[in-house]
Amino acid sequence: MTTYKWFVYYKDQLLVEQQTNGFHIPIGVEPPVKVPIGSTIHNIGTLQDIPCKAYAIHIPISGEEAPIRQMVGLRASYDMLPFEEYKQAGKAFQILNWDQNTRYCPACGVPTKQISDIGKKCPECRQEFYPHISPAIIVRITKGDSVLMVRAKNFRGTYYGLVAGFLEAGETLEECVHREVMEETGIRIKNLKYFGSQPWPYPSGVMIGFTADYESGEIKLQEEELCAGAFFHKENLPELPGKLSLARKLMDDWLDT
Ligand SMILES: [Zn+2]
Incomplete structure (x- = not known):
């Protein structure tokens, strides 16, 4: 069973979790929040040898879970998380943003297909889409x-x-x-x-x-x-x-x- 770091976003709000030594990205075998239907789980590389995954949720977690688990803006997370986790959270945000904005080919209007962790392709015109920077x-x-x-x-x-x-x-x-x-x-x-x-x-x-x-x-x-x-x-x-x-x-x- 593999353990992952889970980067979970609701819009631009990131899920962080209080552990014994301060706030961190949730870690575990299973996603920390139910993955909504239609939401893709993305591989976003590793952090300190732990594979990282990212996905978007459609409803923020309940406020009752605060202060143990809370949703914070990416900028605010800089002051809460270790720097490497903040940096990886930025990558996760860019990948999710790219995923959201490349669901259809801008030339053909048909749904794109994911061909790699950071690549999609239009099945009609074969155009490929990578995260814009x-x-x-x-x-x-x-x-x-x-x-x-x-x-x-x-x-x-x-x-x-x-x-x-x-x-x-x-x-x-x-x-x-x-x-x-x-x-x-x-x-x-x-x-x-x-x-x-x-x-x-x-x-x-x-x-x-x-x-x-x-x-x-x-x-x-x-x-x-x-x-x-x-x-x-x-x-x-x-x-x-x-x-x-x-x-x-x-x-x-x-x-x-
Ligand atoms: Zn196309």
Whole structure:
């Protein structure tokens, strides 16, 4: 009998379970909640050598099970789960989202068939469908002891972030960084360097982080997207983004040096 880690979602809410050492993804031989008719159980790889499965439920678990078992948003689960379980939960969410959005071929309208853990195929036109991942860049721009931070209109809360944006068709990542910085702030940058990347399953992104130095130009904010933005001195920073974001890792890296 095989034991699995079970990633169970109701919409964007993830099932977590309190164990003796804090919250975890439920583990066991059988699914922790009845699998609804029509819901596919997906294999999503292994975590610490334990195979992982994911499925969607149509009704959240009853509140009476709280606090032992509860449904939490993926972002909130970052503060509750060990990091590796949070990361795998993001993968599970992307696979379930893909499954939900590829039930029919967009060209033929017929039901697709699953051909692998992450592949589906249209039986009519033979087109194949894999999880879409949308790349976005994010860049930390420094000028001496100051860093460029911006506040997007769609940010929840009161924190500031870094210049970021989605890759466009036909663009290199480097071109994307230069374009986004110019569009959002009107400045030129130099010494662009790769920093690191991070899956961003909200719902299907990957963030690709860079660092750069200010080169020239006056800040002129793109008013449709940003409500504030400026170079802030190290000693006088606004509220930083949350720990789970690559923006914060870029900031912490800068503050540590
Ligand atoms: Zn088709």
